[in-house]
Amino acid sequence: MSKILLGYLELVVGQSNSLHGYPKRINIYKHSIVKIGRNEAECDFVIEDASVSSIHCIIWSVLFDEHSVPMFYLKDYSLNGTMINDRKQLKKKFAYILCDGDQILVNDTIIVFRQVFQNSPMKSLESLGFQKNIKNWEIANKIIGMGTFGHVMVAYKTDYDRNSLSSEKIRQKENYAVKIIKLKPNKLDKEAKILLTLDHPNIIKVHFTYYDSRDNYYIFQDLIAGGDLFSYLAKTDCLSSISEMESLIIVYQLLKALSYLHSKGVAHRDLKLDNILISSPETVYPKIVLADFGIAKRFATTANSNTNRMFTIVGTPEYCAPEVGFKSSSHGQPIPVVATPAMLSTQQFCKGYDMKCDMWSLGVIAHIMLTGISPFYGDGNEMNIVKLSRIGKLNFELKQWGGISVEAQSFVASLLHVDTKERMDSKQCFDHPWILKHMAKLEKIYKKKY
């Protein structure tokens, strides 16, 4: 697959030998990381200067799809600091959004950032019918991503305290994201309602919501700068596997999020690679955040009624548990339907499903991370995916499972049980040998991250 060039870095001022035979221009491709620093083995842009850190700062790009703008981020990791434009010092480990023409100062070296990839011109906020300013929030004309239900854009808080920082440090505007959903009149959004009650490091944090007179609903939330897990695995044309330890650390964080969510009586119902966001891409073990609660559901937890079961057929067939009950249509497409009273009287719908649907999706995600293969994807026809999921047959003889521990295989198999009684819940997962065997290391990494 040819790499997509999104931007480049160019040396403007520096010691003549500072790049030590390296080109004076470094390209930035889609979902790639460029490291700047003194370490020749690690860095793409090498600066031979004792006051420059081994890895001084990094730059990466995220492009969600053809409707969004490429986002470029710069993060400082140095001892002596990285400056931007008018010698404003960057906050440590803060993802600064780079703009075309920004100058990056690494000691005496000046590097200019240029964006080359432009999508079709962005529609203005006004033409999209969105407000630019809402109370102490400002929305920028930058689309980070688009989903079925809305736009996700960059936002800033406008009431930051400029006096709270020392004079030479710029008070960088914190970056936020705002998801804007068009609602039917007088319909309150369930996504924000659920998210506002949740507080967990692995679940997207919502700060403020607003409903305008045009039925647009704004959900101001943390901006997660590393892109989604799908892009993280799709470095080439197809999905690639990642190491067992890296998969385990992602699974562990997802388990923390799911056990919290389920203990609060909430099912996510759309757990998939695209809805798992990565904080920033530079570390070996990424920190992840669960997002898109668009079809999440709060259910009562009383055991003596059917209220803790769900009946609406929602989700994405590839990740969707068989008991959710996607049906195949005559056009070969699965039909997600809202159960009617007549349907509810049939045996399948009477049973409904519960939060274990999320555990099935976690099994699919773990399978993909470990092998690069989606277990029931088959020929990609959605009707066939539904059929294969109902059978739930797994093949551990595939060469992609070679070298992967039996514990990891057993973990995936214990989640991808068609019979929900046999399928592990989030609590049982923590007692599975794959997790138990590495628990001390997992907890150490987790505590360091959060």
Ligand SMILES: Nc1ncnc2c1ncn2[C@@H]1O[C@H](COP(=O)(O)OP(=O)(O)OP(=O)(O)O)[C@@H](O)[C@H]1O
């Ligand atoms: N807080 C965030 N920070 C950074 N990127 C985000 C954030 N929220 C969403 N995105 C990006 O925007 C995309 C669309 O957002 P989201 O999935 O929430 O929209 P949706 O309309 O509910 O999508 P879907 O069609 O999957 O239901 C995501 O895949 C992600 O890449």
